[in-house]
Amino acid sequence: MDWERVIEFFLVVILALTLFRAKFKGDIGELAVAYMLKGLDKEKYRIIHDIKLNNMGGSTSSTQIDHIVISTFGIFVIETKAYKGKIYGKEKSRTWTQYLSNQKNNFMNPIFQNYAHIRAIEDILNDTYPEMTYHSIIAFSGEANIDSIEVTKAKVCKIRYVSEAIKDLSREEVIGKEDIGKITEILEKNKSNQTDFAHTREIKKVKKESEEKIKANICPKCGGNLVEREGKYGKFIGCSNFPKCRFVVSKNKKS
Numbered sequence: 001m002d003w004e005r006v007i008e009f010f011l012v013v014i015l016a017l018t019l020f021r022a023k024f025k026g027d028i029g030e031l032a033v034a035y036m037l038k039g040l041d042k043e044k045y046r047i048i049h050d051i052k053l054n055n056m057g058g059s060t061s062s063t064q065i066d067h068i069v070i071s072t073f074g075i076f077v078i079e080t081k082a083y084k085g086k087i088y089g090k091e092k093s094r095t096w097t098q099y100l101s102n103q104k105n106n107f108m109n110p111i112f113q114n115y116a117h118i119r120a121i122e123d124i125l126n127d128t129y130p131e132m133t134y135h136s137i138i139a140f141s142g143e144a145n146i147d148s149i150e151v152t153k154a155k156v157c158k159i160r161y162v163s164e165a166i167k168d169l170s171r172e173e174v175i176g177k178e179d180i181g182k183i184t185e186i187l188e189k190n191k192s193n194q195t196d197f198a199h200t201r202e203i204k205k206v207k208k209e210s211e212e213k214i215k216a217n218i219c220p221k222c223g224g225n226l227v228e229r230e231g232k233y234g235k236f237i238g239c240s241n242f243p244k245c246r247f248v249v250s251k252n253k254k255s
């Protein structure tokens, strides 16, 4: 028997299973949200799932958004996170942390991430709807413990409570029912045709460029100088253009 081929075969199977699992997990999250939005008045709420939009003002040329709910109460932008364990994060910190029994992982602050999504939508709609109201919702899967998260700029909840969060935030009608279709059309027209591969490659490139600038003591956000500053929690490296630019180097990037 050709053992090398057998091993190769099993490696391919393991890879396929890993990919399938990741895809499947994401789909479950999306199904859950689709299901939970069912209780809302269809005439007043319309959902767009998994849309990649042109990102005119952003650092990458397109941005991927999990769910957009267009309604007479404004536009709800929903970012879903399929994370387990205890989640800890602050409104303004660059990263949030996931605590599992034997490890901890940092991930980008989802409020910032979703804010970038909202800005991309705003850029597209601004000409036609400059007074639009935007609502940010971060929805974690049922296995996550989000009890310690206290934020004001976004609603953080479990996926199964998304419809309640939307109802809660539906206070004032800002557009008419007829605008919902118009907005859907404008967004569909601004769908990015960048492939997933090109999108991922671009994100990597931007990340690498940002890391190189940090190494050279240049602020990747505004081009200012990075300087050592003294804060409430000790010394840190931030942008010399503070408070105009709030960029801070996270500790694991530079020691």
Ligand SMILES: [Zn+2]
Pocket: 219, 220, 221, 222, 223, 224, 239, 240, 241, 245, 246, 247
């Ligand atoms: Zn700066």
